[in-house]
Amino acid sequence: MTLNAYLILSTILFCIGLIGVIKRKNVLMLFFSTEIMLNAVNVGLAAISKFHGDLSGQIFAFFIIAVAASEVAIGLGLLILWYKRTGSINLDDIAKMRG
Amino acid sequence: MEKYIYIALFAPLVGSLVAALFSTQPKTVFTGWFTSFMLAVSMFASLNLLHYVYTSETTLHVNLFDWIVIGNLNIPFGFVVDQVSVVMMSVVTVVSTMVHIHSIGYMEHDKGFNRYFSYLSAFVFSMLVLVMSDNFAVLFIGWEGVGVCSWLLIGFWYHKESATWAANEAFIMNRIGDLGLLLGMFLIYWNIGSLQYDIVFAQLGGLDNSLLVWIGCLLFLGAMGKSAQFPLHTWLADAMEGPTPVSALIHAATMVTAGVYLVVRSNELYTLIPEVGYAIAALGAFVAIFAASMALVNNDMKRIIAYSTLSQLGYMFVAAGLGAYWVALFHLATHAFFKSVLFLGAGNVMHAMDDELDIRKMGGLHKKMKATSIIMTVASLALAGIFPLAGFFSKDKILEAAFNADAILLWGVLWVTAGLTAFYSFRLVMKIFFGEQNYSNEEFHPHEAKNFVIAAMIPLAVLAVVAGWFEHSFVEFVTKTLPTWEASNIAHSTAWILILITSAVAIGGIAVAVFKYRNGGFSKDWENTSIYKLLSNQYYIPKFYEVFISRPYYAVSVWIWKVIEIKLIDASIDGLAHFVNKLGVKARPIQTGNLSSSLRLMVFGLILGLVFALVLSVL
Amino acid sequence: MFEVVAFIIFSVLTISMFSISVLTNNALYALSSLAAGMIFISAFFFLLGADFLGAVQIVVYTGAIMSLYAFGMMFFDSLSEIKEKVKNPRLVFLLSGMVALIVVIVFLAPVIGENVQANHPIHPAYGNSADVGLILFTKYLVPFEVAAIMLLVAMIGGIVLAGKKMNESYSEMKEDEIDEKIRLEASKKDAK
Numbered sequence: 011m012t013l014n015a016y017l018i019l020s021t022i023l024f025c026i027g028l029i030g031v032i033k034r035k036n037v038l039m040l041f042f043s044t045e046i047m048l049n050a051v052n053v054g055l056a057a058i059s060k061f062h063g064d065l066s067g068q069i070f071a072f073f074i075i076a077v078a079a080s081e082v083a084i085g086l087g088l089l090i091l092w093y094k095r096t097g098s099i100n101l102d103d104i105a106k107m108r109g
Numbered sequence: 110m111e112k113y114i115y116i117a118l119f120a121p122l123v124g125s126l127v128a129a130l131f132s133t134q135p136k137t138v139f140t141g142w143f144t145s146f147m148l149a150v151s152m153f154a155s156l157n158l159l160h161y162v163y164t165s166e167t168t169l170h171v172n173l174f175d176w177i178v179i180g181n182l183n184i185p186f187g188f189v190v191d192q193v194s195v196v197m198m199s200v201v202t203v204v205s206t207m208v209h210i211h212s213i214g215y216m217e218h219d220k221g222f223n224r225y226f227s228y229l230s231a232f233v234f235s236m237l238v239l240v241m242s243d244n245f246a247v248l249f250i251g252w253e254g255v256g257v258c259s260w261l262l263i264g265f266w267y268h269k270e271s272a273t274w275a276a277n278e279a280f281i282m283n284r285i286g287d288l289g290l291l292l293g294m295f296l297i298y299w300n301i302g303s304l305q306y307d308i309v310f311a312q313l314g315g316l317d318n319s320l321l322v323w324i325g326c327l328l329f330l331g332a333m334g335k336s337a338q339f340p341l342h343t344w345l346a347d348a349m350e351g352p353t354p355v356s357a358l359i360h361a362a363t364m365v366t367a368g369v370y371l372v373v374r375s376n377e378l379y380t381l382i383p384e385v386g387y388a389i390a391a392l393g394a395f396v397a398i399f400a401a402s403m404a405l406v407n408n409d410m411k412r413i414i415a416y417s418t419l420s421q422l423g424y425m426f427v428a429a430g431l432g433a434y435w436v437a438l439f440h441l442a443t444h445a446f447f448k449s450v451l452f453l454g455a456g457n458v459m460h461a462m463d464d465e466l467d468i469r470k471m472g473g474l475h476k477k478m479k480a481t482s483i484i485m486t487v488a489s490l491a492l493a494g495i496f497p498l499a500g501f502f503s504k505d506k507i508l509e510a511a512f513n514a515d516a517i518l519l520w521g522v523l524w525v526t527a528g529l530t531a532f533y534s535f536r537l538v539m540k541i542f543f544g545e546q547n548y549s550n551e552e553f554h555p556h557e558a559k560n561f562v563i564a565a566m567i568p569l570a571v572l573a574v575v576a577g578w579f580e581h582s583f584v585e586f587v588t589k590t591l592p593t594w595e596a597s598n599i600a601h602s603t604a605w606i607l608i609l610i611t612s613a614v615a616i617g618g619i620a621v622a623v624f625k626y627r628n629g630g631f632s633k634d635w636e637n638t639s640i641y642k643l644l645s646n647q648y649y650i651p652k653f654y655e656v657f658i659s660r661p662y663y664a665v666s667v668w669i670w671k672v673i674e675i676k677l678i679d680a681s682i683d684g685l686a687h688f689v690n691k692l693g694v695k696a697r698p699i700q701t702g703n704l705s706s707s708l709r710l711m712v713f714g715l716i717l718g719l720v721f722a723l724v725l726s727v728l
Numbered sequence: 729m730f731e732v733v734a735f736i737i738f739s740v741l742t743i744s745m746f747s748i749s750v751l752t753n754n755a756l757y758a759l760s761s762l763a764a765g766m767i768f769i770s771a772f773f774f775l776l777g778a779d780f781l782g783a784v785q786i787v788v789y790t791g792a793i794m795s796l797y798a799f800g801m802m803f804f805d806s807l808s809e810i811k812e813k814v815k816n817p818r819l820v821f822l823l824s825g826m827v828a829l830i831v832v833i834v835f836l837a838p839v840i841g842e843n844v845q846a847n848h849p850i851h852p853a854y855g856n857s858a859d860v861g862l863i864l865f866t867k868y869l870v871p872f873e874v875a876a877i878m879l880l881v882a883m884i885g886g887i888v889l890a891g892k893k894m895n896e897s898y899s900e901m902k903e904d905e906i907d908e909k910i911r912l913e914a915s916k917k918d919a920k
Contacts (some may be wrong), residue, residue, distance in 0.1 A: 011735050016776075017835040019739050020764075023746060025828035030750035033820045034709050038800060040704075042762050045793070045815030046746050049769050054844070060776040064846035065863050068778050072864070075788050075877045082793050086800045087889030093804055107704030714825045719830045 016057030027089035035101045037089055041082065048078050110161055111171050114190055117154035117198060118237050120147040121205070125230035136222035141213035142164060144226040148209050148233060151200035161196045163586055170243065177246070184304055189243035191563055192590045193438065196583075197240040197370060200442050204362040204449045205233045207565045212354040214562035219352075225265060229358070232258035236363045240370060245294045245304040248371070251336070252290065255364045262359065263351040275347040282344045286334015290371075293327030296320065296426055310377040318382070319396050325378055325385040328371060336368030336422050339396050343651050345419055346403075349411040353456030356411060361418055361452050362445035368725040369422065369441055372429045376591055380432060387516070389428030394511075394522045397423030399648075401529040405536075406644045409466050410455050413537050417492065418448055420526060424507050433510040433594040437586045439580065440503035447491040447500060447573035453566050454485040457543060460607075460642070461555035462548070468537065473546035477555045480563045482568045489538050491573045492530035493615045501612070502577035508611055513599055517705045525609055533617030539626035734775060742768040759797060766790040779856040 027050060030043025052071045059067025093099055124147030128140040162168070168191040177184040190198070209229065216222050235254025242248045257280075264276030298304055300320060301312050310640060313321065332338070337345040348360055359365070372379060372389070379386045397420045404416035421444050428437035462471060475482040491498035492504065502528065511520040557563070584593075599607075625631060635641055646652070699710065745765035749758045766789045773782035812849055848863050901909075 011732060014835055015735070016772075018832055019772075021739050021744075021828060021831045021835060022743060024831075026743065026746045026750055027823045028712060028827060029820060030707065030825060032712060033750070033817070035705065036755075038797070038804065039758060042749055042758055042797070045762065045789075046749065046765070049766065049789070053769060053772050056773055056776045056778045056781060056826045059764075059778065059850075062846055065848040065852045065859060066846075067870055068781050068803055068860060069848075069863060071781055072784065072860075073871060073875055075784060076879060079788055079793055081887040082796050083882045084794060084889070085887045089800065090803060090890045099804060101704050104704065104883075709819065709823060712827060716823065716826050716830065719827065719834075723830060723834065 013057060013061040016061075017054055020050050020054035020057065023047075023053065026050075037099045037101060037104075040101070041085055041089075045078065045082075048074060110157075110169060111186065113154040113158050113161075114169060114171050114188055117151045117158065117202065117242060118188065118596050120151040120154070121230045121233040121237065123147055125227050128227035128230060131223040132209055132227055133282070134223060135220065136217075138213070140223045141209070141216075144230045145206060145209040145213065147230065148202065148206040151233070151237070152199075152206045152557070155195070155198040155202045158190055160197050162190060162192060166589065168590075171198060178261070181302060181525045182298075184246045186247055187243040187305075188241040189306070190241065191588050193241050193373060194368075194440060196442060196587060198237060201233065201236050201240065201363050201447050204445055204569065205229075205358055207569050208354045208449065208453065210356070211456065212352070214559045214565075215354050215456050216352065221265065223325075225352070228258055228261045228265070229355070231684075232262065232359065232363075232626055236367070239367055243265045244305055245297065245306075245309070248374075249287075249290065249294065252287065252331070252367065255359075256280060256287070256335075256365060257363055259283075259359050262355040263348045265351055265355070269350070272350040274667075275344070275350040279344040279348050282337075282341045283334045284490050286341060286368075289327045289330025289334070289717030291331075293324050293331065306374070308652070310375075313381060316586045320383050321378065322385055323461055325375075325382050328375060328378070329385070332368030332371050333424075334368075335371075336365045336426070337394055337419055337424070338368070338426065339399060340650070342396065342400070343647070343654065344658050346412050346415045348411070348649070349415055353411065353452055353459055354657065357449040357456065360415060361448035365418060365422055366425075366441050366445065369425045369429060369437055371492035371536060372426070373434050373438055373591065376429075376434045379429070380592065386430040386432060387428070390427045390511075390516065390519060393423040393426030393430060394526075395423070396420070396429070397526045398522050398529070401526045401533065402646055403644055404533045405529060406641055407474065408469055410458065410468050410471075410537065410541065411452070411466060413446070413468075413533060414451050414455060418444075418453075419531065420462045420530060420552060421448070421492075424504065424523065424526075427523065428507045428510055430512045430677045431510050431516070431519075432592070433506070434591045435584055435594060436503070436506045438587060438591070439583055440507060442583075443491070443499035443503045443573070443576045445500075446576055447488040450484060450569040450573060451488045451492070451567055452728070453569070454481045454488065457481045457558040458555075460558060462553050465548075465553070468540040470548050471541045472544045472548070474555055475542040478542075478557045480557060481566075482538075483653050484563075484566055485542070486538055487570055488573055489534040490619075492534050493619060494527060494611065495615060495619075496576075496612060497577065499573050499575070499577035506580075506610055508609060509599070509604060510594070512603075512607060524611060524614060524670055526616040528618040531615040532622050535619045535622035536626060539622055544626055615685075623684075731775060734771070738771045738775070742772075752803050755801060755833075757913060759794070759801060763790055763794045766794065780860045782857075 024047055026045030027043050028046075031040060034040045034043060043101055055067040055071045055074075057067075058066060059071075080104060089099060092104070096103065121144075124144035128144050131137055133625070157304060159168070168189060171188050172287050173186040173188065175183070176186040209226070210231065218226055219225065222539070230257060235251050239248055239251025242251060254559055259282040260276045263279055264273045266272045294304065297309055300316055302681055303309060311365070334341050345360060351359075358598065400416040400419035400423065404420070405415045407413050407416065409428075413582075418669050421440070425437045425440050428434070428440060457478065458474065458481065459466065459470070461474070465471070485497070491500040494500040508520060508523055508527070511523055643649070701707075743764055745761045745768060748761040752758050752761070770782040770785040770790075773779075773785055792802060794902065848867065851859055854862070
C-alpha cells in the first residue's frame, strides 16, 4: 500500500476521535475519544517511518504511548477526586470558569 | 551697557510675576508699590539707554537666544536699541510708571488689586518686547502679548457682561488685523528668507513693486487692527469698560501706538510704495474727522477722550503715510503724555463722583478738585495745539506735511478736525469743571485724589508742556535712523501763515466752547436733529456690524453645530462606541466554562488554520 | 497482494470499532469496542514492520490502559446507559467532516520526498526490536530516562489522588481496633 493510504486512514481515525471529543458529555467517554486520536497519530507516524526508512517515527510513537499511559493515570485520578466532591461527571456541570 | 537692556526689559516681568503670586489674595498694597518700583527701575534703565544712544550715537544689539533654527529658518530672540526704539521705550516706561502709581490710588477699594498690577506689568513687558525686537517674529510675540493683556485688562471686571463683551470685541478685532500682519510676514519671509529688520530692509529694493504693495497693505492691516483705524475702530470706544488707568496706558500711549510704530519701523518699505502711503494718509485723515465728529455729541466722559485718541491716531497715520516719519513719532510721544494725563484726570473725576461717567451730571467741580482741574485744562490746551504746549509743535508739523505734499484736501480735513478737537476737549473741561453744578449734594461728595496720585500725574503734565521745545534735538536724534523730512516745497512765509491759521481755528474752537458752555450750552432742540442722532449712534456702524456680520455668523455657527457637529461627528463617534459595545455583548457567551463548547471552538479554529495553510501553499 | 487485503480488512474493522466507541450510548460497549480497536491498530504496526511497536501497543494500551479504564468505570456510579444531551448534533459532524475533508485533500497530493535523509535509517538485517533498542538506548537515552521519571510521577500522582487516607496502616493495627474503626465509619455514614 502506498503511504497516502495509510495517511488517509490515520486522518479518518483522527476525525472519528474528533467527533467523539466534541460530542461526548461524559468525561470518561471523552477520554476514550482522546485515546482514539492518539492511536490514529501513532499509525500515521509508523507509516511514515516505514516508507522513509527512518526509525524516528517509531521512537516518537513509543514516547506517545508512554505519555498516554501517564495521562490516563493522572486523568482518572483527577476524575475520581471530582466525582467524590460533586457526584457527577457530566461535562455541563463542570462549567466553573465561566466568563 | 547691554545689562540695561535686560533690566529695562525684564523688570516689569519680574514685577508681574511677583504680583501674580498674590493674585488670589485680597488687596496688599505691597504689590502696587513693588510693581511701580520695578517699573521705575525699568524707566531709569530706559532713560539711561536714551542718554547713551544720544551721546554715543551707537546702536545696541543683543541676542537673547536662538529661538527657531530649522533648516533655512533662523529667528533669534534678539533686541535692538536704536534711536526709534529707545524713544518708544522711554515714552512707554515713563507713562507706565506714572500710571502704576496713579492706579495704587485709583484701585484702592478694588478686590482684584493684586491681579490688576500683575496684568498691568505684564502688558508693559509685552509692549517693551514689541518695541525692542529686531525682527518681525519677536515683534509679533509682543503684538500678541499686548493683545492678550489688553483683553485681560479691559475685561478686568469680568462679572460685568458689558466688560467681557468689550474685551472680546477688542481681541477679535485685533485678531483680524493680526491676520494681515501674519500674511505680510509670510510674504516677507517667502521672498527674502529672513525676518530680521536689517536683512529685510536691505533687500526690499530688489522685489517686485506689486509684491511690495501687497506687503505694505497687509502690514498696514495689522496696524489698522491695533490702532483702531476704520473699519476696525469700534473696539476702542467700547474698551472704556476697563479701569481708567488701563485706558490711560493702553489706549492712549502704548498699545494703540503699536500700529504707528510698525509703520514707522517699516519706513523703508513704505518709501518705496508712495501710493500705499498716500492711501494710508487718506484713511488717517478720514478717521481723524470721523472720530472728532462723534466726540462732539457724546456725553460719556471717557468715550470723548477715546474718540479723541482715535482722531489723533489718524493724524499720526497721515504723517507716516506722507513720508514724514519723524513727525509721526514726535506726535506719538507728545500725544502719549497729554492724553494719558487726560485719562488719569478723568479717573480722578470718576473716583470722586462714585464712578459716574455722564458729564451732564457733573459741573462746577473746579472748586472741589483744583489740582485735577488745572492739570486737565493744561492737557486739553496741549491737545488743542496751543503755543507753547507740546501739541502745537507736533500737530502743526503734520499739517505742514499735508500741505507740503500738495494734499490740500487732506490739509483741509485736518484743519477742520483741529478746530473740532479744540471744541470738544474744552466742551469736556467746561462741562465737568466749570459751569453750573448739575448734581445734588446729597448723592455725591467729590473730593480731590490723594497726594501721591496727583504727584504721579505732575511729571506727565510737565512733559505735556515742555516736550515740544525739544523738537530740534528730537529731529536730529531720530533722523539718524529715520529718513529726514522737511517741508521743502513751501516757502518760509507760507509756513508761518499756516501756523497762524491753525492756531486761529484752535483758539476759535476753544472760545466757542467756553462761551457756549459758560452759559449753559446748546439748546435741547439740537438733540432731535438727524445729524445729532447719526453722530451719537456712531454713524450706526456698530449696529451695522451686529446685523450684517455678527448675527449671520452666529446663525451659521449654530447651524454647523446642530447639523454637522451633532448629527455627523457626534453620531459617528457614538455609533462606533455603541458598535464596539454591542460586539462585546454578543461575543461574551463564548466565555462559558463549558468544555464542550470550548472544544468545538478549538476545532473551528483548527479548520481555519488548515484552510489558511492550504491557501498559502497553493498560492 | 496479501498486504493489501490485510490492510483493507483491518482498516474496516478499526474504523467500525472506533465508530461504535464514539457513537454508542452504552458505556460497556464503548469500552470493549475501544479495546478491540486497539488490538486492530497493533495489526497495522505489524503490517508496517514495526514489530516492537505492535507488541508494546498490545501490552501497554490494551493491557494496562484499558484495564485502568475498566477500573475507573467500575468506580463511577454510572448506569451502563449514559444519557447525554447534545445541543447541536449536526454541528459536530459538520466540524469534523470539514477537518477530515481538508486533511484528506492535503494528503491526496502525492508525497514528494526528494533528498529526504533518514535520521536513523532502518537496518533490515537486525530485526526491528534490536534496531529500536539500539537507537532508543543510545540516541534517545535522555528522553527515555525522562519518560521513566514521568511515569513514576504519574504513578505516585495517581496513588495520591485516588487513594484513601494513608495515615493509618491496617496491617499494624490489632483486630479489635479495626472493628472499632469500622463501626465509627458506619455511624458517621448513618449520621450523614
